[in-house]
Amino acid sequence: MDLLGRLSESTRVGVFVDGPNVLRDEFDVDLDDLRELGTEEGTVATARLYLDEHATPSLIQAGEARGFDVITTSGDVDVRLAVDATAAAVDGSVDVVVVVSRDTDFKPVLERAAREGVRTVAVAPGEHGRSDALRNTAHRSVTL
Numbered sequence: 001m002d003l004l005g006r007l008s009e010s011t012r013v014g015v016f017v018d019g020p021n022v023l024r025d026e027f028d029v030d031l032d033d034l035r036e037l038g039t040e041e042g043t044v045a046t047a048r049l050y051l052d053e054h055a056t057p058s059l060i061q062a063g064e065a066r067g068f069d070v071i072t073t074s075g076d077v078d079v080r081l082a083v084d085a086t087a088a089a090v091d092g093s094v095d096v097v098v099v100v101s102r103d104t105d106f107k108p109v110l111e112r113a114a115r116e117g118v119r120t121v122a123v124a125p126g127e128h129g130r131s132d133a134l135r136n137t138a139h140r141s142v143t144l
Helices: 031-041 057-065 077-090 104-115 132-137
Strands: 012-018 043-052 069-073 096-100 119-124 140-143
Touching: 012 031, 012 077, 031 043, 031 096, 031 119, 043 057, 043 077, 057 069, 069 077, 077 096, 077 104, 096 104, 104 119, 104 132, 119 132, 132 140
Parallel strands: 012 043, 012 096, 043 069, 096 119, 119 140
Antiparallel strands: none
């Protein structure tokens, strides 16, 4: 941040998207909008979309076409996202962690990132998909 509190272009942002919890018909989330939210915080250094093994090829292609590293897992998507986001905060590869989810399981990720001096942003897919725990833990909260 500069002296006026604005984020600098050198601020590295990690955007971590919980696909199964966010990319649902009832939320109508646009992946381009999620990347744009990341750029509001600085330069997107990492953009990852986490999906389970049931993700359609078209969803995987859409994520890749919008600049996301698509991570598919046969295990628990939440665990993989939490480990990766926490690692990015702890190893210093990002200055801002943006978690896009409605799952309170990510509260410890935001808490640990904040302890490491990393700014945190919680993005909810909609009013009905918002986690108050994430909203109250993050430095900034956005509801799509």
